[in-house]
Amino acid sequence: MISWIAPLQPLLLGLVLLWSARLKLLSPHAAAAAGRSALARLVGEGRALPAYRLVGGVEAALGLVLLAPPAVPAEALASAALSLGFAGYLAYARLAAPDSSCGCLSATRTPVRWRSFARTGGLLAASLLALPASASWFDVLRTRPLPAVALLLAEVAVLVALSPELDRHWLDPLRQLKVRLTRPLPAGGFEVPLDSTVEQLHRSPVWRETAALLTSDLREHWDDDEWRILIFTARHAGQEASAVYAVPRQRYQPAAVRVVLVDEPTGRVLLSLQSPPDAPEPDWVRASPATAAAY
């Protein structure tokens, strides 16, 4: 059994290392990924990118050696040592720079969590499994194509599942599919949220003139037929008063907003304000009956 499993591991490890090296050596985001990783903390901001590239170079070289025949135990040992090194780096990142990104397989910001450790453990296990390999992975693929491909796919699936940076390619779409099927969020009725009314108030001419008088945030609100009433506290002429705004509830018409300032203990209205009526022309443009008769 192990006779055909072991030779396949260098193929898996080689591909993973090349994939990882691709980000560090070729990606245009390499500099940003290096800056976000714990390497910046470990070796200093200035040396983070060269160190990141160096790791990538080691990964690429080892990946190529693993893929190229013949399979020798030294390759597997080197891979195991690299995995151990990664585990140490992850532990350092978790302890010294918990907010840093992993920078492992993708430039996507991914904090170090248990899945990163599990993935490194998986790579270490694959490296150890590769130790007794004597044949080349190419021969195994040729002689037992079906079980070999099935095993590789299963191993890749495990590694993908343990890679938080790949979640957006499979986990997020799956979760979104579930949302589409179960529809767990309210689609909302025709009720107008308070936020919407407050925004209409903020866009009204009346608000522009009176906002400076207000001392408090929204204190109270209620609906009255076509109006939504919003109460603030205001200071006017050295006196505290309630600013009572009436905002259209179901329609968007900021010019219709009106306000009164009421001294609540006495019920006296201190100020009452509404926008000028909506007229296409100023009053003096309209022909008066007298001038119209002159023609």
Added chain:
Amino acid sequence: MNGGTEMTETIDRRRLLTSAVVGSAALAGATALGSLAPEAAFAAGDQAVEPGAPDPNFAEGRITGISAGMLFVTGSDLALWRIRITGGTSIWKLRPTTFDQVTVGDGLYARGLRLPDGTLAADSVWVNIVNVHAHIAAIGRNVLHLDHKGKRIVGHLVPGTSAARYNNTPAVADMSLLRVGKHVQVIGAWVPDTNEVEIATVYAAA
């Protein structure tokens, strides 16, 4: 005072204020009554705050005690605050609410006027308010699981209160355009000492 009378008084007061603002006949002039001239409006001058000095009229912290009309608050810098709540104070806790909804253990921001006796007469109090930029990691029944820099925050949608703003258009109650994996900004009320938030407004792209 029993609840029935209180209710009647509230209704009477609201009816009075409503008729004051919408009951009056439509008048053509901009200012129908009263004056908005600055000297009339701002008769009492503001307190001057020295540049760079901490704003004496602002307080933040956790509520450690509540007594009649007064909140005892310990600031994050361990400053002790006495915050006076009056009839003119606005109180926000997920929505505009009343003094009796505030409990010990809540966090708050308060703005008001520092009085000579050291108390802060609050104009506005925002209880447990938080502002979170996060990604939606998963969506459950009336729940958004948010990923905030790798840490999980559970955002509860409160039917009738929570609103969504898509692409900065006016707020709507429709939450169905929220997508897993997308970035959102949430304004909400933190549930003290948990990683849970009740959502007031969620800002998203759609």
